[in-house]
Amino acid sequence: MPGEPGRPEREPPVRVLSGIQPTGRFHWGNYFGAIRQYIDLQTAGEAFYFIADLHALTTVREPARLRELVRAAAVDLVALGLDPARATLFVQSDVPEVTELTWLLMTVCPMGLLERCHAYKDKKSRGLPADAGLFTYPVLMAADILAYDATLVPVGEDQVQHIEVCRDLAGAFNHLYGHVFTLPAPRLVAGGAKVPGTDGHKMSKSYDNTIEVFEEPAAQKRKIMRITTDSRPMEQPKDPRGDHLFELFALVAPEAERRRMAELYRRGGFGYGEVKKALVESASAFFAAARARRAELEADPARIEALLADGAERARRQAGAVLERARDACGLTRGATRARRR
Ligand code: TYM
Numbered sequence: 001m002p003g004e005p006g007r008p009e010r011e012p013p014v015r016v017l018s019g020i021q022p023t024g025r026f027h028w029g030n031y032f033g034a035i036r037q038y039i040d041l042q043t044a045g046e047a048f049y050f051i052a053d054l055h056a057l058t059t060v061r062e063p064a065r066l067r068e069l070v071r072a073a074a075v076d077l078v079a080l081g082l083d084p085a086r087a088t089l090f091v092q093s094d095v096p097e098v099t100e101l102t103w104l105l106m107t108v109c110p111m112g113l114l115e116r117c118h119a120y121k122d123k124k125s126r127g128l129p130a131d132a133g134l135f136t137y138p139v140l141m142a143a144d145i146l147a148y149d150a151t152l153v154p155v156g157e158d159q160v161q162h163i164e165v166c167r168d169l170a171g172a173f174n175h176l177y178g179h180v181f182t183l184p185a186p187r188l189v190a191g192g193a194k195v196p197g198t199d200g201h202k203m204s205k206s207y208d209n210t211i212e213v214f215e216e217p218a219a220q221k222r223k224i225m226r227i228t229t230d231s232r233p234m235e236q237p238k239d240p241r242g243d244h245l246f247e248l249f250a251l252v253a254p255e256a257e258r259r260r261m262a263e264l265y266r267r268g269g270f271g272y273g274e275v276k277k278a279l280v281e282s283a284s285a286f287f288a289a290a291r292a293r294r295a296e297l298e299a300d301p302a303r304i305e306a307l308l309a310d311g312a313e314r315a316r317r318q319a320g321a322v323l324e325r326a327r328d329a330c331g332l333t334r335g336a337t338r339a340r341r342r
Contacts, residue, residue, distance in 0.1 A: 012182055014045030017150035019052040019092060019141070022069035023059050026076050027210035029203035032192035032251050033156030039081040041154055041187075047087035048148045048315060049077065054092050054099070054140060058133040074304050076214060079294035090311035092144065097319035101143040102136075104326050108172040109139055113165055118158075142166035147319035149182045157193040158202065160186050177329035181322075195251070196244035198227045211248070213287060214294060221280050229272040237268035245272060249279045252286040 018038055020030060038049050051073045053066060060066045070091055082089060092098065114120065117138050123130045141162050145153055146169075153163055163186040170181035194202055197209025204210070211223055227245050232238065240246040240262045250258050261278065264270050297304065327333045 016047040022073040029195040037154035042087040084307045090315040094312035097323040138165040200244040240265040253282040
């Protein structure tokens, strides 16, 4: 009931936050699952987006490559429409408050919760060595979200489990120490939450089945022409639903084209080669403007550096306030330390 003591009178304002790893160049899964939502939501409320370089350290071990991937990620995000005047764009490691918050959350995190997380489980089941960074990865991700009082986290389906972990940790901390953290909710988009790769499985760098957003056109064409298809005869009518080649086409084709292609599938009498050629053309048209913006941004590296520095400053201010709240709540601050930290 509004006005009841102890209850907030209004819903908290919308605060959007998401992060993306610079472990390679962005692919269509990243774009249609997440980045496109970042752009749509940058006007929905305050928005924070970051390049998750600390998370990337669990896979990228060459310093020069990591630096270059972080820079390229910032250029790509702006080229794709992220507007630094509307949203705060920053690099995760520029906000050390988040790593301190990670420790506080680690102290309320049961081991079993992390053992159930799929990124760790997948790697283990494939016999790959897993380090503590990979194991505790969801705790850092929880700190990323909670440090900004985020209410909405636009992601693809594969990140939903991590947001549930975040909610569990926030709930556990709040239960022990009073209301400190805001509980976030994931936001998925219909049709983009699980973009298929060239082999029909989820598009992912680790499965080597990606189509990159800014790939060289010739290389992109070769990949598209090699997309796996079934061997049903040309004349046989086919259901476009569940066909990964069609799903990829539907992401980049204009509505009328999509309908025409669905009709062609249902009628039969066409070859997958035709669909692939149409996909190459639609993809090129869909990303043409972003490609042009990217080329302009590449010519002005100081601009990207300046906007990341500005973003880091804004992000630190916000994360610092939340960290202080958490430190206070669990007894890490005394009058004297509090004064020193300010
Ligand atoms: P990452 O870098 O693997 O992926 C970035 C975003 O792309 C989405 N995505 C997909 N969506 C649909 N279909 C696909 N095939 C596909 N592949 C990737 C992911 O769901 C994600 O939204 N742990 C995160 C990064 C992160 C983060 C955070 C995200 C760190 N801290 C805080 C949100 C909030 C990750 O590895 O995403």
